[in-house]
Amino acid sequence: MSNLQGEDRVLLEVKDLRVSFFTHAGEVKAVDGISYTLRTNEVMGIVGESGSGKSVEAYAIMGLLQNPGKVIGGSVRFDGEDLLSYNQNQMADFRGSRAAMIFQNPMTCMNPVYTVGDQLMEALRSHRKDISRAEARKRAIEMLEQVGINNADKRVDQYPHEFSGGMRQRAMIAMALICNPELLIADEPTTALDVTIQEQILELMKTLKGRNNMSIIFITHNLGVVAEICDRVSVMYAGHIVEQGTVNDIFYNPQHPYTKGLLASMPRMDMIGHERLIPIEGTPVDLLDPPKGCSFGPRCKNCMKICLNNPPPAVTVGENGHSCACWLQVQEMLKQKEAEQHG
């Protein structure tokens, strides 16, 4: 956890970010007021099930939201600058140079009609106009070597369909990192890959992170991946961050019933005999018509009256910024305070 202290400064500060999709059926609040900070050299995992808003939140930061999606509130500050106030051109300059993004499906994420080298060089030259084609090509080959692609000087002239899935994801990473961004957002980068390739990609990302001094936001629904690569974790449910903390906090001291449920539903190496996985009952929230109170309330075993009518505030539950949005925690906190006053 050495990354959390020291000389690292705040790189990204998201405050009360709200994103809605205005569909024919009504407003879908995909991200409903989330806040977190990311420091330099820090890897933040964002976990949650499909539709919890984890990708949408990342798209909002990168300015990649497409109609009918819109940021309707909150602020995103990158290195002190307000990203939401940037115009399209400024945002395009920001993307790729200071913050880059890689995506889930490497098979379709590269343009099939241009060579891998072309696409890498384009990423570099669109931000560094002074770099010549020859220099850019050299740098592209270097990057491909860095991400572990053999024969990079030949591979650079090949088309994406001549690469395997794992190699394409490596090439995507090379493309994302070619301008030395300070932030890399990885949107489920290993989900579409075989387990063995997943492992290689994670190792690669760890190595490159150390070498390039960058922060990573790692979006995934795979808790195993989180444990392996992240410093901090935000657990998202229905557009809210329900719990935030260090990897240790989340895995060994989970506070929110949803986090506990997620961990209980995961197979573990130390399971004995025919122990069954415990599913989270119920179905995900209909975001067109979310519950009035806590969005997890209807599925929660510990649901109380207050949960159904009032959304819970996030309260600090531990050190290193461990926080949790649950009425149980609020109750707990009040009890403690009472005890302190009396005792």
Next chain:
Amino acid sequence: MVFYTLKRIAAAFLTLVLIATITFFLMNAIPGSPFMTDKSTPEQIARANAKYGLDQPLAVQWWRYMTNYLRGDMGVSLKMQEGTDVTTILFHQGKFQLSIRVGLWALLVAVLLGIPLGCIAAYNRGRAIDSILRVLTTFGVAVPSFVFATLLLMIFAVELKWLPVLSNSLESPAAYVMPVLSLALYPSCYIAKLTRTSMLDAINQDYIRTARAKGLKTGKIIFKHALRNSLIPVITYLGPLSASIVTGGFVVETTFSIPGLGKYFISSILNRDYPVIMGTTVVLAALIVIMNLVVDIAYKIVDPRITLTSKED
């Protein structure tokens, strides 16, 4: 690749033989004869038929056509320019060149207008400009070229007197304007529609999101990344189009009285000038076959994933 090309050439040759054969029998099935006029007597017709070998059995005549074509001999005109070589009529009297010139200009206009309009419509999907373009392109696809040509003539030649009524042999640049526009109307609108559809498909692909994430500007994303991927349907259409636009300008050539090949082709059918009909058909068919071959090679250039090899290769 070599095997593939040879195979394609053999197939093209067979296609041409087939087209020539079908044309031959169809043309002989039409009642009438090149020598039939109000005054001609049956004896005169019989004598002329004998002179040109038209009294022989069809199979014999067909065989003669085929073998002569192989030697590059397309026969002589029976009526329209009696005694003149068909090759001379087709290639050395400027008819073919005239049609090609108008056709190529129309093709150029169609591509340069159609593709950008399609891109603009796709990029502005659902907005006013998309709706306006949709109405205009539907109009362009639906209106027959002779109506549009007549409309142009009325406005620009008769009323405003900006452009010449008769284009004739296209001596001045102004003479090109209306024939080219009339010929280009349908294909440019059709290309715009095709481009819009395939562009919309391309815009929603993952690699476009990647391009945006890289920080590319909109113009580059649309015209570099999306366009090239959406060109395949357009190219498919361009092959047959470029042949038909060059040769199918009959209506336009008639309207603007341009003495091109299209006009001559129709006259040859009306006059039952058998060798001219055969010659024109085979040349036009060859053009279409060649254009299709060019299109297949163009696919490969646009999309590297396409390989030009047959299974045996």
